Amino acid sequence: MKEKGILFVLSGPSGVGKGTVRKALFEQDTELKYSISMTTRPIREGEQEGVDYFYRTREQFENMIDENKMLEYAEYVGNYYGTPKAYVEEMLDKGHDVFLEIEVQGAMQVKQNFPHGVFIFLIPPSLEELKNRIIDRGTESEHLISSRLDEAKNEIEMMEAYDYVVVNDDVDHAVRKVQSIVQSEHCKRERIAKQYKQLLEVDER
Incomplete structure (x- = not known):
């Protein structure tokens, strides 16, 4: 009996390196299914x-809402971000993470x-490092950089809502920690016990 897939959510302040960690993770782990966000x-x-996002107009996005x-969806610094529902539900039902x-x-x-999802919060080594990463992008105005840093301070205070916290001081180290979390979740007693109880029920019949 195939175990239902697990929903893993990687989140954190803008500029912390979520995309970089995710891309490096998927270069090593081909079993995970990535749900591309819409913006x-x-x-x-x-x-x-x-590949990076599904890009839609504001009107198109609001129609989907x-x-x-x-x-999920959220408006962040003047733009919508969100996750189309159908793909996620289909993959989980097929047993894919x-x-x-x-x-x-959005998280x-x-x-x-999905309260049974696994929520991972990615944080920078420091706010100064986060500021440098945003500046290095070369895509943000000075005003937008300031707005993102203010928002980041508020978001870091929300880490208590997450199951795990990973410091992104080095991409390879962060990826290994995320991989360990994925493996650990599949070994949790409650997940394995539920699967075997179902097998025993089938055997009794």
Whole structure:
């Protein structure tokens, strides 16, 4: 009997390196299914539609909200971000682990809809390092950098809502910690016990 997949949610402040850690993780772990987020923010140089994000207009995104087709969504610094619902549900039912890389507001919505998901908070070594990473992008104005740092301080205070915290001081170290979390969750007694109880019920029949 195939175990139902686990929903893993990687979240943290903007600029902390969520995308970098996620990409490095998926280069090593081909079993995870990545659920690509949708956004209304402009596509950046080097990004690809359907690879980094699904890029939609504000009107298109709001239509999907009205039709209840989003697992979660949030408005962050003037743009919507969210996760289409259908793909996540299908993969979990087929026994695949699904990995979401989303903003903090969206993660809190997922926690309400999927309380049995596993929530991982990625933090920078320091706020100064976070500021440097945002500046190094070269895509943000001075005003937007300040807004993101203020928001980051508020988001870091929300880490108590998460199951795990990983410091992204080194990408390889962060990836290994996330891999350990995935392995540990599959070894949890309650998950294995539930699976074997189902097997015993089938055997008794």
